[in-house]
Amino acid sequence: MAQKTALIVYAHQSDGSFNAAVRDTTVKELSRQGYTAVVSDLYAMNFKASATQDDIIGESKNTQLFQYGEETMHAWEEGRLSDDIVAEQRKVEAAELIIFQFPLYWFSVPAIMKGWFDRVLTQGFAFSLVHMYNNGIFKNKKAMLSFTTGAIQTMFQPDGINGDINVTLWPLQNGTLHFCGFQVLPPQIFWCPAHSSPEMRKGMLDGWTARLGGLLAEKPLxxxxxxxxxxxxxxxxxxxxxxxxxxxxxxxxxxxxxxxxxxxxxxxxxxxxxxxxxxxxxxxxxx
Structure with a gap:
């Protein structure tokens, strides 16, 4: 039986961060469960965030107007995407589970992770207007967000100053992950670890370890x-x-x-x- 594979797409600049501790906890626990845990450390890889014409090899189909979505779809069909995109797409193909690990920046993902979404999830490879949402290409894969906040939990309540966290997460979980067909597991939110005690941070990591033990049995959103x-x-x-x-x-x-x-x-x-x-x-x- 082929070994199960999990991909952790990780975006933080520091190996001393709480996000790094979560990443290491994830790799350790999933490896204990028999997974091959692959990490795409976007900052360490110097992953290019901007979606440009350099992402295709050879001439554009439309030399008058470069349309990124159309051109990368054709390039994917013809094997003309840049090597860094192809490498990430191979990881996605191999993974049963993808975890996106990041600090919440401006109510979204860091720019380098947004660039991963923009460049890796190309039309044809990840979606089409026929294959989307629950009929999507990755409907047999699971994905989830795991992230830290700078705000305390009450700030993201419906009556909190930041507004309902459910509204914040809708574009990422529905508009990106579910749009590509992924079964989206409930997010793992680490509330304000930078202003938490060492004991509280350890408790967060222990809780995440325990959740990982039954993660694949959870019902998706x-x-x-x-x-x-x-x-x-x-x-x-x-x-x-x-x-x-x-x-x-x-x-x-x-x-x-x-x-x-x-x-x-x-x-x-x-x-x-x-x-x-x-x-x-x-x-x-x-x-």
């Missing part, structure tokens, strides 16, 4: 499946009218993004949600 929408340009890819009508009597919106003018479903982006008739109940707290 819930997203609206493609089947709820009319999937063509003529209809605007809008939700089907009968689905909207069915949702009319629901207490909460369908997802953080598809709230339909209702209250957001509680913790839709940080905890697994009930299904079916229990969808309006409070989400479980098992994760």
């Amino acid at each position: 819930t997203f609206a499946p493609c089947e709820l929408f009319n999937l063509n340009f003529h209809s605007g890819f809008l939700m089907r009218p009968e689905v909207k009508e069915e949702q009319r009597s629901r207490r909460y919106g369908l997802t953080t993004g598809h709230h339909l003018g209702k209250a957001l479903p509680p913790d839709n982006q940080i905890k697994s949600q009930p299904q079916g008739d229990d969808a309006d109940a409070q989400p479980n707290t098992g994760n």
Whole structure:
């Protein structure tokens, strides 16, 4: 039986950071479970963040107007992507699980990790308008965000000064990971480790180690499946009218993004949600 592979895409400048400690904990625990744990240390690799014409080998298809998405799709089809992109795509292909480890910068990932998303997840390789979301190319793989914050947890509550963390995470978890088909596991959030005591930081790492022990058995986050929408340009890819009508009597919106003018479903982006008739109940707290 082939050995299982996990990829940790890691973005922090310092080996003395809490993010580095989380990375090392992840590698140690997954290796103990029998995984081959591969780390893409983006800063150490000097990974290029900017998506440019240098990412393709040879001439552009359209010499009048360079369109990055179109050109990299053709380059992927023809084996003309730059070596650093191809190397990362091979890691993605081999991995059953991908963990993105980073400090939260400006409510998002560091620029170098955003560049990884922009350059590695090329059209054709990672998605198409036929193969997206729950019908996506990576639907048999799992992915998750693991990150540190500079803010304490209450600052990211719906009534906190930063606003609801579920809204912050929606573009990354739905618009990037789920869009490519990944089953998205609930995120691992390390709240404000820089201002926590050594005992608290050790407790965070111990909790993460314990979670890693059952990580692959966890239920992924819930997203609206493609089947709820009319999937063509003529209809605007809008939700089907009968689905909207069915949702009319629901207490909460369908997802953080598809709230339909209702209250957001509680913790839709940080905890697994009930299904079916229990969808309006409070989400479980098992994760």
